[in-house]
Amino acid sequence: MSTVTHDHDTAHHGEHHHHAPSGLKRWLYTTNHKDIGTLYLLFALTMFFIGGAMAMVIRAELFQPGLQLVQADFFNQMTTVHGLIMVFGAVMPAFTGLANWLIPMMIGAPDMALPRMNNWSFWILPFAFAILLASLFMEGGGPGFGWTFYAPLSTKYSGDSTALFVFSVHIMGISSIMGAINVIVTIFNLRAPGMTWMKMPLFVWTWLITAFLLIAVMPVLAGTVTMVLTDKYFGTSFFDAAGGGDPVLFQHIFWFFGHPEVYIMILPAFGIVSSIVPTFARKPLFGYASMVYATSSIALLSFLVWAHHMFTTGMPVFAELFFMYCTMLIAVPTGVKVFNWVATMWKGAMTFEVPMMFALAFIVLFTIGGFSGLMLAITPADFQYHDTYFVVAHFHYVLVTGAIFSIIAAAYYWLPKWTGHMYDETLGQWHFWCSLISVNMLFFPMHFVGLAGMPRRIPDYALQFADFNAFISIGGFAFGLSQLLFVWVLVKCIKGGEKATDQVWEGAEGLEWTLSSPPPYHSFTTPPEVK
């Protein structure tokens, strides 16, 4: 039997190129940046639907007051695992997938600099999430302390699934750090001759800065979860006042990771939008240099604002003022970016294909998320907003209509390059409009519910909130269903469709558009000359 299989394999080897084993092995052993990029993107899409299914459970339970479908502790597990999966399983791997696909093609390199590490950093991810999801089936259920896992709820008062949670976060962290190292090494060493720092596409710039943020803060997260583990199982008291520790210390360490993490999830989005808007406005990006400086300032400031998540923990007035001022300051470079995008559109010759539509929606809706962020920065008002649905609305505006809309825009924008086929424009427009309307039905009323006083992370609520929650849930189901259209578009485009040209879009500029569609297996075997 084994001989037969062996023969079969050898036969196939002959047919394929020397570098590619067939079938499953091709994907398991691959060191190619495009294959790994595809794996990351498909993984992220899968996680997006799993995390989304949990959001549907949450919205179904909140459709009416009272406990109908699930019990309170399972509800908490759903909010927790939904958050973890969307942050670490959907948004971050999707951006890493885009980096893998695009960075070598954008800087004129044949592949990523560290291809074997690239393989490993992807293939440990499915295990991390298998462990996390498996913990839901343990006796006592999965983690239910929120994705922020505040001690001592996650230490003294949590179930034994905490150990699995810690282990899976460790693996996710290792994967992210390796991915970040790979991006940095690739950008530093493999740029084509003439591609100076200030000629790099903004997607490359934003990812470079993101990669440094990742290397700076993922070890902090690893430290936090390790302290949770030792507090729970090995008798330490980092976060227990009875042993000389401090539960608020947990929050300082967590948010020192957590706030830069927020920018890790949005800086690459800025890079994507900065690629798409000039293409469809047929006009160069306005203020390239100021975009680079703004991104860097946001990254630096992100280390100075963590305690704005903790205004109610009882900090000294001086600290509250410091973190309020620093947080408000972030509005300046972020504003510069938005102004630059609008200036890029100004006096352009715009067309409105699906990637542009998602990018435009990103600019408006992300800015709305920025406005609510600015309101949240004002400490006295934050005392009222904190831990209510106003915050839920805020971070879903920046993460769903921000990060995820940018990822979808990127998929539509580069899909013809990746597959060699144009996607179905009509279906894509349907996907856009359904998503746009439903996502606003879903998240906009949350602002009002929060201002009216509904706390977040509760499975049941007072009767005054009932009508709004029913409406929000309908928006949620509609948004979930709309994403099935996206899968349809993707499948259709991968299978076939109108042949894409090399440049794909009339206004597209950059090295990736000089390659064939789909591009050769090793992007640039001889480096192109950049003028």
Added chain:
Amino acid sequence: MAKTSRYRCSLLSLLFVEMASAAEMPLNMTQGVTDISQRVYDLHMTIFYICCAIGLVVFGAMFWAILHHRKAKGVQPAQFHESTRVEILWTAIPVFILIIMAIPATKTLIAMEDTTDAEVTVLVTGSQWKWHYKYLDYPVEFYSLLATPQKQISNKIAKGENYLLEVDRPLVIPTGKKVRFLTTSDDVIHSWWVPAFAVKKDANPGFINESWAKVNEPGIYRGQCAELCGKDHGFMPVVVVAKEPAEFDAWIKEQADIQAKAKAAEQELLAMNMSMDEAMALGEKTYLGYCAACHQAGGGGLPGAFPALKGSKMATTAEGKAAHIDIVLNGKAGTAMQAFGKQLTLQEIAAVITYERNAWDNNTGDLIQAAEIHAAKTGKKE
């Protein structure tokens, strides 16, 4: 046909009639009943209007461009792509706007954090999943539990007007006086929030936080725990009743008397014995109020999180009895099991242990009296 139209009607009512009744929910932050809450509201509105103005300008420019600078109109794209002057301008203007915002925010914050010269001080202690209030100036303290019946939550009976926002014993404070709240916790982090006072302060175990309110109008003010604190985080409301100072004084005096009498009565009760029926009735009431959230009404617990009492060795064997009394009195370190010795009366503890040893087919026949609990409690101390 009739069926369809009725169906259509109910759909319509879902969309419109229900929306009309939503008028009950305020669409904006409350202005509250303190000077501070009014200032916070004003601050919130100021920033909101500034954001709206910025949004109008930015989105206005963007939509103008979308309408006019489109390829379909046959325009030729301009090629300008930088202007240092413009970049400096749109960096400087936001900085200026932010400074304008920061000034009132700073003033309000400093006023909010000034907890000096309080006339009444209340120690607020959170625990899974209830609040404890202790007046530091009067011999009065009590627990405040959710009063909404379990049957309303599980949709067996109609929900009341203040569903999930009602407690058995609200905190009572005087109007017109500066009341200071010291916040702490017995277990995980909770957050004590009364929107009408603009007070939201985390209750951190092992640490004490300060906040204050000077309420202008008498009334009943409702809030909730705002920090995820485990399973029943959504079921630990905060209710504060503000009374005129004279009424408050009368109330607090009455409470002090009641509590002093209860303490004296407890000593007398030691000599008295409950019948099995009395013990089971009081035990069931106490169990549902304090124990059922974790161990469940049927005593089955939640596997992996909270142990079952039904059929457990501790609650069904003679050898387990002393340990049973000990764990209820003193809790179990490192778990969610609290020390109920300081939360419940001796009689309640005796009754609840009796209940746990006889309900759900545990049938030990044990009848425990207050004196036995008293002995266990004092024997431990001496």
